Amino acid sequence: MAIQSMLTLIFLGAALFGSNINVESSEFTIEEATVHDIRIAFKQNKLTSRQLVEFYLKEIERLKPVLRSVIEVNPQALNLADRTDQERKVNSPVSQSLLHGIPILLKDNIATKDKLNTTAGSYALLGSVVPRDAKVVAKLRKAGAIILGKASLTEWSAFRSSNVPSGWSARGGQVVNPYVKSAGPCGSSAGSAVSVAANMAAVSLGTETDGSILCPSSLNSVVGIKPTVGLTSRGGVVPISSRQDTVGPICRTVSDAVYVLDTIVGFDRYDAVATKKASKYIPNGGYLQFLKPDGLRGKRLGMTIDPNFGFPNNSEISEAFQPSLRKLRQGGAILVEHLELPNDESFLIPFSMTNKLQC
Numbered sequence: 001m002a003i004q005s006m007l008t009l010i011f012l013g014a015a016l017f018g019s020n021i022n023v024e025s026s027e028f029t030i031e032e033a034t035v036h037d038i039r040i041a042f043k044q045n046k047l048t049s050r051q052l053v054e055f056y057l058k059e060i061e062r063l064k065p066v067l068r069s070v071i072e073v074n075p076q077a078l079n080l081a082d083r084t085d086q087e088r089k090v091n092s093p094v095s096q097s098l099l100h101g102i103p104i105l106l107k108d109n110i111a112t113k114d115k116l117n118t119t120a121g122s123y124a125l126l127g128s129v130v131p132r133d134a135k136v137v138a139k140l141r142k143a144g145a146i147i148l149g150k151a152s153l154t155e156w157s158a159f160r161s162s163n164v165p166s167g168w169s170a171r172g173g174q175v176v177n178p179y180v181k182s183a184g185p186c187g188s189s190a191g192s193a194v195s196v197a198a199n200m201a202a203v204s205l206g207t208e209t210d211g212s213i214l215c216p217s218s219l220n221s222v223v224g225i226k227p228t229v230g231l232t233s234r235g236g237v238v239p240i241s242s243r244q245d246t247v248g249p250i251c252r253t254v255s256d257a258v259y260v261l262d263t264i265v266g267f268d269r270y271d272a273v274a275t276k277k278a279s280k281y282i283p284n285g286g287y288l289q290f291l292k293p294d295g296l297r298g299k300r301l302g303m304t305i306d307p308n309f310g311f312p313n314n315s316e317i318s319e320a321f322q323p324s325l326r327k328l329r330q331g332g333a334i335l336v337e338h339l340e341l342p343n344d345e346s347f348l349i350p351f352s353m354t355n356k357l358q359c
Contacts, residue, residue, distance in 0.1 A: 027046075028041040028046040028047050030047070030051075030052060030055045031199050032199065033202070034253050034255065035098065035099070035102055035202060035203065035251075036256075038052065038102060038202060039098065042088060042101060048081070048085045049081035049082075049084045049085050049088075049101035049102075049103075049146065050081040050082055050085055052081065052101070052102075052103060053077050053081040053103050053146060053148065054078070056103050056148060056199075056200055056201055056202075057073060057077065057078075057148075059198070059200045060073060060149070060195075060200045063198055063200060066176065067175065067176045067178055067194055067195075067198055068152060068172055068173045068174060068175050068176060068191075069172075069185075069190065069191040069192075069194035069195040069200065070105065070149055070150070070151055070152065070191060070195055070200060071108050071117075071119075071121070071149070071150045071151065071152050071169075071171055071172045071191070072116060072117060072149055072150050073148060073149035074114065074115065074116055074146075074147050074148055074149050075115050076114060076115060077103065077146060077147070077148050077149070080146045080147070081101070081103075081146055084100055084101035084144055084146065085101070087100070087101075087144065088100070088101060094142075094143070095144065097143040097144045097263075098143075098259045098262075098288075099140065099143045099144060099145040099203075099259060099263055100143065100144030100145070101144060101145075102144075102145050102146065102202050102203060103145075103146045103148040103201055103202055103203075104140060104145050104146065104147060104202065104203050104204060104205065104260075105148050105150070105191070105192060105195050105200070105205070106147065106149075106150055106151065106204070107150070107189050107191065107192050107204070107205055107206050107207055108120060108121055108152065108169075108171075108172075108191070109121075109153060109157060109207060109237055109238035110134045110136065110137060110150075110205060110207070110236065110237050110247065111130040111132070111133060111134045111137065111237065111238075112130070112133055112134070112137050112147060112150075113131070113132050113133045114133075114147065116147070116150055117150065118130055118150070118238070119171055120153065120155065120156050120157065120169075120238045121152065121154070121155035121156065121169025121170065121172055122156060122160070122169065122171065123170050123171060126171070130236065132236065133236060134233070134235060134236025134237055134247075135233035135235045135270060135271065136205065136232055136233060136237075136247050137236065139263055139264050139266070140263060140264065143263045145263070148201055151189070151191030151192040151195050151201075151204055151206075152167065152171075152172030152190060152191030153167075153172070153175075153187065153188045153189060153190060153191055154166055154167055154168060154169065154187035154188035154190060154212075155168065155169035155170055155171075156238070157207065157209065157212060157238070157240055158187055158188045158212070159240055165184075166184055166186050166187035166188070166190060166216075167184070167185040167186070167187045167190030167194075172191065175187075175190040175191050175194055176194070177194065177219060177220060178194055178197050178198040178220065179197075183219065184219065185216055185219060185220060186211075186215035186216040186218070186219040186220075187212060187216060188207075188212040188216075189206030189207060189208070189212045189213055189216050189250060192204035192205060192206040192216070192250045193206065193216035193219070193220040193222050193224065194216070194220050196220075196222050196250055196251055196252055197221055197222050197252070202251075202256070203249060203250075203251045203256050203257075203259075203260050204249070204250045205247060205249060205250070205260070205264075206224065206247075206248060206249075206250045207237060207245060207246065207247050207248070208226045208245075208246055209240045209241050209244045209245050209246075210244060213225070213246075213248050213250060214226055216250070217250055222250055222251065222252055223249075223250070223251050223253060223254050223256070223257045224248060224249070224251075224257070225249050225257045225258075225261055226248050227246050227247070227248045227261065227265070228246070228278055228281070229244060229245070229274055229278070230271070230273075230274030230275050230276075230277050230279075231246070231265050231275075231278045231279075231281070231282070232246060232247040232248065232261075232264050232265055232275075233247070233264075233266070233267075233270065233271040233274075233275050234246070234247065234271045234274070235268045235269075235270030235271040242274070247264065248261065249261055249264075254291070255291055258287050258288055258290075258291055259288070261287055262287050262288055265279070265282050265286075266279055267279045294331070294332055296328065296331035296332050296333040297331065297332025297333075298332060298334065299332070299333050299334065300333075300334045300336055301328065301333050301334070301335050301336065302336045303325075303336065303337045303338070304339040304340065304341050305337075305338050305339065305340065306340070306341045310339070310341075
């Protein structure tokens with residue numbers, strides 16, 4: 001898990017400082033746009049939710065045969081977009097929500113009571129009828145988010161077999177890393193991470209039991225948050241472990257991930273024990289208040305030279321990360337270099353097992 005955490009920090013920094021959208025220009029560029037950028041474009045009448053959904057649907061159609069990160073799209077997505085555009089036009093109270101009119105992809109183990117399937121990537125569940133939206137989906141709908149479709153995953157969140165390839169499912173096929181095809185996407189929330197990285201959605205949801213948000217976020221250069229168990233409801237999510245399962249955002253930037261997290265946390269009677277226990281730790285005013293432009297200033301980030309977990313001296317890996325490291329320094333972070341990890345053999349085996357499971 002150490003290399004996952006470290007790479008997540010590095011990619012997190014790159015994503016945080018990497019936005020180059022010019023929302024002041026006469027034409028708005030959707031590609032790589034953040035939720036904040038999109039909301040400004042809405043306000044300035046440079047963009048509608050229908051245009052946004054149409055863009056993502058075209059990108060899904062274009063890239064699905066290559067990346068296979070989306071299992072299916074919501075046939076009602078354009079109608080939902082039209083509804084949010086109308087709500088914005090009449091200044092409906094829901095239009096003030098940070099996710100209003102924002103398209104979101106859901107990992108295919110998160111239930112939706114609509115025309116979408118919920119299958120965990122398996123044909124065994126194709127056509128099954130769920131009793132209700134998962135609680136996190138209900139919260140997203142209440143906030144005015146548009147459910148764009150279902151993202152591919154490692155089938156049954158990697159519990160079909162201990163040897164199933166990361167990102168493979170019978171329904172979705174093999175998800176492909178959008179940067180390096182041979183690198184693998186990691187899993188099991190592979191489709192959620194790849195789709196966001198490749199601009200097929202603004203934001204997405206994944207789930208994690210052991211590495212399934214953090215690992216694909218790291219390998220696909222996006223930001224994933226694994227919430228404390230119970231902070232987000234597992235009600236309506238295909239389960240693995242009640243002690244470890246959690247639902248969290250996978251997005252292109254830290255701020256986008258926080259917008260989603262703020263929306264989906266809270267109590268759910270269908271996951272009452274865990275959510276009741278965790279909900280008392282949700283800060284008054286939510287997590288958005290802790291987003292600070294200079295939040296990296298003074299933070300110490302360790303960089304090990306261990307070949308299994310870090311940046312070996314004079315390596316191609318080290319050179320490739322230099323632009324991102326410079327951005328972290330520019331943001332005020334203190335990079336503590338050349339760290340040595342004592343007794344690394346004690347966690348090499350657990351890390352290997354985590355990489356193998358990725359559930």
